Amino acid sequence: MTATLTPTASTGSPTGSPAGTLAKVTGARLGRRRRRALVIGILSVLVVAVFAASLMVGRTFYGPAEVLGVVFGQDVDGATFTVGTLRLPRAVLAVVAGACFGLGGVTFQTMLRNPLASPDIIGISSGASAAAAFAIIVLGIDGPARSAFAIVAGLGVALLIYLLSSKGGVAGTRLILVGIGIAAILTSLTNYLLSRAGSWDLQEALRWLTGSLNGVGWEQVLPTLVALLVLAPVLLGQSANLESLTLGDDTAAGLGVRVNRTRLVAVIAAVGLVAFATAACGPIAFVAFLSGPIAARLLGPNGSLLVPSALVGTLLVLVADLVGQFAIGTRYPVGVVTGVLGAPFLLYLIVRQHRIGATS
Amino acid sequence: MTTHLNLTASTHELRAEGLAVGYGERHVLSGLDLEIEPGTVTSIVGANASGKSTLLRTLSRLLSPAGGQVLLDGRSVHSMPSKELARVLGLLPQSPVSPDGITVADLVGRGRHPHQRMFRAWSAADDAAVAHALDATATADLADRPVDELSGGQRQRVWIAMVLAQQTDLLLLDEPTTFLDVSHQIEVLDLLADLNRDRGTTIVMVLHDLNLAARYSDRLVALEGGRVYAAGPASAVLTEQCVQDVFGLRSRIIDDPVSGGPLVVPVGRHHVAAG
Ligand SMILES: Nc1ncnc2c1ncn2[C@@H]1O[C@H](COP(=O)(O)OP(=O)(O)O)[C@@H](O)[C@H]1O
Ligand SMILES: [Mg+2]
Numbered sequence: 095m096t097a098t099l100t101p102t103a104s105t106g107s108p109t110g111s112p113a114g115t116l117a118k119v120t121g122a123r124l125g126r127r128r129r130r131a132l133v134i135g136i137l138s139v140l141v142v143a144v145f146a147a148s149l150m151v152g153r154t155f156y157g158p159a160e161v162l163g164v165v166f167g168q169d170v171d172g173a174t175f176t177v178g179t180l181r182l183p184r185a186v187l188a189v190v191a192g193a194c195f196g197l198g199g200v201t202f203q204t205m206l207r208n209p210l211a212s213p214d215i216i217g218i219s220s221g222a223s224a225a226a227a228f229a230i231i232v233l234g235i236d237g238p239a240r241s242a243f244a245i246v247a248g249l250g251v252a253l254l255i256y257l258l259s260s261k262g263g264v265a266g267t268r269l270i271l272v273g274i275g276i277a278a279i280l281t282s283l284t285n286y287l288l289s290r291a292g293s294w295d296l297q298e299a300l301r302w303l304t305g306s307l308n309g310v311g312w313e314q315v316l317p318t319l320v321a322l323l324v325l326a327p328v329l330l331g332q333s334a335n336l337e338s339l340t341l342g343d344d345t346a347a348g349l350g351v352r353v354n355r356t357r358l359v360a361v362i363a364a365v366g367l368v369a370f371a372t373a374a375c376g377p378i379a380f381v382a383f384l385s386g387p388i389a390a391r392l393l394g395p396n397g398s399l400l401v402p403s404a405l406v407g408t409l410l411v412l413v414a415d416l417v418g419q420f421a422i423g424t425r426y427p428v429g430v431v432t433g434v435l436g437a438p439f440l441l442y443l444i445v446r447q448h449r450i451g452a453t454s
Numbered sequence: 455m456t457t458h459l460n461l462t463a464s465t466h467e468l469r470a471e472g473l474a475v476g477y478g479e480r481h482v483l484s485g486l487d488l489e490i491e492p493g494t495v496t497s498i499v500g501a502n503a504s505g506k507s508t509l510l511r512t513l514s515r516l517l518s519p520a521g522g523q524v525l526l527d528g529r530s531v532h533s534m535p536s537k538e539l540a541r542v543l544g545l546l547p548q549s550p551v552s553p554d555g556i557t558v559a560d561l562v563g564r565g566r567h568p569h570q571r572m573f574r575a576w577s578a579a580d581d582a583a584v585a586h587a588l589d590a591t592a593t594a595d596l597a598d599r600p601v602d603e604l605s606g607g608q609r610q611r612v613w614i615a616m617v618l619a620q621q622t623d624l625l626l627l628d629e630p631t632t633f634l635d636v637s638h639q640i641e642v643l644d645l646l647a648d649l650n651r652d653r654g655t656t657i658v659m660v661l662h663d664l665n666l667a668a669r670y671s672d673r674l675v676a677l678e679g680g681r682v683y684a685a686g687p688a689s690a691v692l693t694e695q696c697v698q699d700v701f702g703l704r705s706r707i708i709d710d711p712v713s714g715g716p717l718v719v720p721v722g723r724h725h726v727a728a729g
Contacts, residue, residue, distance in 0.1 A: 112585065112586070112589050114594075115585040115586075115588050115589050115594040115597070116581060116582060116585040118559070118585070118594065118597050118598075119559055119563075119581050119584045119585045119588065119597065120581045122557065122559040122560070122597060122598060123559070123563070123576060123581065126560065207551070334567060334570065337564070338564060338567050340551070340553040341550055341551055341552070341553070341561075341564060342547065342549070342550050342551035343516075344511065344516055344545065344547035344548075344550070345545075345546075345547055345550045345551070347514070347515075347516045347536075347545075348514055348516070348540065348544060348545030348546075348547065348617075349540055349564065349565070349567040349568055349620065350536040350537035350538075350539065350540030350541070350567060350568035351536070351567070352536050390554075394555060395553060395554065395555040395556045395557065395560060395600075396560075
């Protein structure tokens with residue numbers, strides 16, 4: 095069973111003994127796992143810290159004791175309303191929606207092997223947002239029906255992009271260009287809907303255009319939370335298959351991955367996550383787009399990006415919402431802050447890909 | 455080269471019967487029959503776009519045939535669970551993609567996918583398979599290097615290590631030597647010959663260089679018009695008529711002074727000595 099090698103087959107430097115190689119392989123794998131645990135650990139601690147801060151900070155400051163008291167159902171003077179009714183659902187939705195956008199974004203980016211292919215760039219978020227705005231403004235329906243509208247629209251946009259771009263190969267630039275076009279159309283549709291709305295409400299308008307956590311209550315949090323609890327495990331179950339897909343469809347299939355089935359399950363789960371989050375707080379600008387690349391930078395090539403991206407998405411939304419509320423004189427919705435962060439990165443990616451495309 | 459069958463030799467038999475494969479309206483293979491004997495090295499040769507990759511992709515069930523079937527030990531591969539098939543039959547496609555920044559050891563480790571369960575827990579067996587694949591391809595020294603930084607020859611050895619880590623008895627390789635200089639081509643072919651001789655791995659590969667295909671294979675399969683034009687030992691397949699019919703090229707066949715097998719000397723319109 096031992097493979098004998100001709101001397102010409104070596105790289106010049108002596109190859110380690112088989113035992114040495116095994117130690118090296120095991121060491122490298124443990125190193126990757128340590129890095130992973132470290133990154134995920136640090137991100138989790140940061141999420142918990144910012145989450146706690148966003149419950150304490152505000153017009154009135156409440157200390158950890160008061161906040162914990164409210165969280166565990168005690169009646170704390172003043173804090174019960176401010177923390178329990180205003181801050182807690184808002185912070186929980188920030189966590190849940192951030193995770194949804196992070197997971198949905200990185201799934202698309204991984205599957206299509208292009209950071210530009212995230213749902214908020216290629217029109218899926220805009221579709222979900224336009225549908226949610228339509229449900230509320232035109233049809234006057236709310237609750238789960240609003241989420242259902244957003245989901246159907248998100249899947250519809252995904253299918254439409256697929257059909258319009260399937261000639262150029264699914265991973266092609268064509269898909270991204272078609273998606274950007276569709277996103278523009280859908281955003282102007284949202285604009286139109288908002289301009290037709292009877293009572294013009296700037297906060298509501300900004301929610302559907304850039305995303306906002308203002309005035310959210312538990313009735314918006316719950317459907318999104320349920321979606322995350324159902325769909326995140328579905329995606330995580332595909333994590334090894336998605337990893338193999340990054341080697342190319344043929345290689346993945348050769349490794350026993352059912353490529354089309356993996357794609358279908360992943361797209362439906364990712365669109366579901368993005369649509370539910372969008373139905374609750376609008377398409378918080380660029381969170382889906384930014385989370386995966388930031389997570390990849392932090393983690394390096396050390397395994398699946400799903401969990402780190404979910405944590406980065408959560409952190410982005412929590413921090414951006416705090417910044418939007420308190421760091422600047424005027425209060426800005428969270429999506430305006432993430433939009434300011436994401437736009438330069440989008441430009442950078444477009445310029446870089448254009449350069450790569452031009453030289454190869 | 456000769457095949458020494460030993461105790462670890464592959465016993466899996468791969469066979470295609472009446473394969474018809476196309477893309478949409480375009481028919482690429484029609485009525486193709488092929489039998490791969492266990493423990494042999496087979497090279498598929500044919501003109502560009504003659505369907506060599508299509509054949510390999512159908513054998514490894516990346517494509518479903520419109521007609522006919524692919525049988526592994528008498529079972530249709532299209533009815534086998536995909537991971538089970540991937541533990542017997544490995545494929546190195548023509549242009550695999552390496553993710554940004556991935557290290558050699560990590561990429562080779564991806565070959566373990568069919569041996570792992572859903573929420574994969576790495577086992578000692580996985581590490582051992584990866585180490586073995588690195589040693590067999592002389593890439594252990596590169597284990598920590600990013601794949602993007604390697605030379606073409608090194609990268610190809612790493613990809614071969616990835617399919618070796620899959621530990622399959624059958625290995626299909628699509629143009630494993632293309633884009634390599636001649637010494638790296640020989641290096642890769644020697645490595646595959648070692649695998650075949652030492653482990654009895656059955657190898658099916660697409661090669662463009664007829665002379666290297668002749669030297670390194672037990673059998674050649676020449677594709678033409680969507681069918682097998684000729685199959686058998688190189689000495690029987692590589693005739694002047696065959697080269698004419700399959701490649702549309704005039705040639706002379708002489709004895710390879712190194713291997714004693716056939717050597718194709720192409721005849722073009724220029725630089726042909728009179729007489
Ligand atoms: N994915 C595809 N879609 C459509 N046509 C294809 C596809 N892949 C290959 N073909 C066509 O099938 C024919 C055979 O291709 P291929 O099997 O790649 O040939 P070879 O590997 O022998 O060069 C070619 O005409 C090629 O254009
Ligand atoms: Mg080919």
